Every structure is written in C-alpha cells, then in structure tokens.
Amino acid sequence: MPKKRWIEKRITDPYYVRSKREGYSSRAAFKLEEMKKFHVFRGARVIIDLCSSPGSWIEVLTRETDAEFILGIDLKKIRVGESEHVHFLQGDVTDETLIPQILEKLPRLADLVLSDCSQKTSGVKATDHARQMFLAECSLEIALNCLRPGGIFVTKVFQGDLLQDFVSRLKDSFFSVKRFKPRASLKSSAEMYVLGFGKKAVRS
Ligand SMILES: C[S@@+](CC[C@H](N)C(=O)[O-])C[C@H]1O[C@@H](n2cnc3c(N)ncnc32)[C@H](O)[C@@H]1O
Structure with missing residues (x-):
C-alpha cells in the first residue's frame, strides 16, 4: 500500500481517533477493553x-482494575511511567532466563497474564503464523510458571495450522479456553486472541 494511503487509512481509523481522544498510547487499548466482557479483570490484583x-x-x-502490582515486560521501554503499582522489566519473552527474573519481581504468583506480543511481519503467511505462535508458546510457558492456580491467561495468536494444537494444549492446563477476535483487530489481519480461564493446579 502506498505510504500516503497507509497514513490516511490509519489516521481516519475510528479506534485510532478514539485512542487519541481518550488518551491511550495506542489503539490496542480497545482490544483489551473488549475482553472485559469475559470478566478477565475480576479479582486481578497481580498482573x-x-x-x-x-x-x-x-x-x-x-x-x-484494582491491581496492586502490574508488571509490564517488553524489548522496548514503555511510554507510561512506572509508579507504585506499575513496574517494568526490559526483556525478551523468548529468553528462558526471563521466568526467574519475573518470579523475583512479583509479590506473589499472578492472577492474570496478558500477552500482546507481535513482531514485524514478513508478508509470508506461514512464516508470520509460525513466528507468532512461537511468541504465544513462550508466553504460555511464562504463564504456566508465573500464574496462580485459577488464574487467567490471554495471548495474541495468528490463525493458521498451528493454532488448533496450541488450543488443545491450553485445554490441558486451563479449565476453559476461548478464541476471540476483537472488533478493534483489523479484519484483514490473521490476529486473534486465545483466553485460558482457571489455570489447573496440575496439567491434565
Ligand atoms: C502490538 S505491540 C503491544 C502493544 C501493547 N499491548 C499496548 O497496549 O501498548 C507488540 C509488542 O511486542 C513486543 N515484542 C515483540 N517480540 C518480543 C519479545 N520477543 N519479547 C518482548 N517483547 C516483544 C514489541 O516490542 C512490541 O512492543
């Protein structure tokens, strides 16, 4: 798409306009807002x-939320400042040494683990799908280690061959699993979210 058309499309996007009006750092805010209907925030104090x-x-x-402790993690620094409740760890979700670093920071196991990871797409559908599913797998591994029994996990995935197997494995570790495509997620994108409710104490 030519640059001028891409910019026009973006600045007239209703979620982009709303994010500016409501003071959010990005339009991604509305994807999470829509998940409120699944009560993902209920009882979430450590996130x-x-x-x-x-x-x-x-x-x-x-x-x-009434969160007491929110730990943001990303390769890039966040724009929102840290505060009494908001903490940040610069790190790579694919790095196995991240899990002990997270556990060291948390006051206790988390009630909710969210993952909105994505990287620059290549345009090759199968490659982008596989790369996205790897980020989702790494996020799941973090959730399995850092979430309390009964906790909730939400992760971005791309639709494709590997999704069904990922969902099946999530079912081994969570009492219920849901797939969800928010309205704020572009129809043209393969992006969607998988939600795992009620982490099992022991994998079945
Ligand atoms: C769509 S943005 C997330 C938007 C965010 N949820 C928000 O509301 O502002 C995707 C983020 O994934 C991060 N990311 C991609 N790969 C990563 C990795 N391996 N480890 C940590 N962060 C990564 C990128 O740096 C980028 O900031």
Whole structure:
C-alpha cells in the first residue's frame, strides 16, 4: 500500500481517533477493553503484561482494575511511567532466563497474564503464523510458571495450522479456553486472541 494511503487509512481509523481522544498510547487499548466482557479483570490484583510497549494495555489496567502490582515486560521501554503499582522489566519473552527474573519481581504468583506480543511481519503467511505462535508458546510457558492456580491467561495468536494444537494444549492446563477476535483487530489481519480461564493446579 502506498505510504500516503497507509497514513490516511490509519489516521481516519475510528479506534485510532478514539485512542487519541481518550488518551491511550495506542489503539490496542480497545482490544483489551473488549475482553472485559469475559470478566478477565475480576479479582486481578497481580498482573503480568507481556509485550506491553507502548503501554496502552497498562493504561487500561490502571483505569479499569484494582491491581496492586502490574508488571509490564517488553524489548522496548514503555511510554507510561512506572509508579507504585506499575513496574517494568526490559526483556525478551523468548529468553528462558526471563521466568526467574519475573518470579523475583512479583509479590506473589499472578492472577492474570496478558500477552500482546507481535513482531514485524514478513508478508509470508506461514512464516508470520509460525513466528507468532512461537511468541504465544513462550508466553504460555511464562504463564504456566508465573500464574496462580485459577488464574487467567490471554495471548495474541495468528490463525493458521498451528493454532488448533496450541488450543488443545491450553485445554490441558486451563479449565476453559476461548478464541476471540476483537472488533478493534483489523479484519484483514490473521490476529486473534486465545483466553485460558482457571489455570489447573496440575496439567491434565
Ligand atoms: C502490538 S505491540 C503491544 C502493544 C501493547 N499491548 C499496548 O497496549 O501498548 C507488540 C509488542 O511486542 C513486543 N515484542 C515483540 N517480540 C518480543 C519479545 N520477543 N519479547 C518482548 N517483547 C516483544 C514489541 O516490542 C512490541 O512492543
């Protein structure tokens, strides 16, 4: 798409306009806002937000939850400042040494682990799908180690061959699993979210 058309499309996008009006760092805020209907915020006091930059999900969480401890993690620094409740760890979700670093920061196991990871797409559907599913797998591994029994996990995925197997494995570790495509997620994009409710104490 030519640059001029891309910019026009973006600045007239209703979610982009709303994000500016409502003071969010990005339009991604509305994807999380829509998930409120699944009660993902209920009882969420300790929250991990993987791939949190620029920080609009953290902004939603500070506005909409009673969270005492939000830990944002990303390769890039977040734009929202750290505070008594908001903490940040610069790191790579694919790095196995991240899990002990997270556990060291948390006051206790998390009630909610969110993951909105994405990287630059190549345009090759199968490659982009596989790369996205790897980020989702790494996020799941973090959730399995850092979430309390009964906790909730939300992750971005791309539709494609590997999704069904990922969902099946999520079912081993969570009592119920849901797929969800928010309205704010572009129809043309393969992006959607998978939600795992009620982490099992022991994998089945
Ligand atoms: C769509 S943005 C997240 C938007 C965020 N939820 C918000 O509301 O502002 C995707 C983020 O994933 C991060 N990311 C991609 N790969 C990562 C990795 N391996 N480890 C940590 N962060 C990563 C990028 O740096 C980028 O900030």
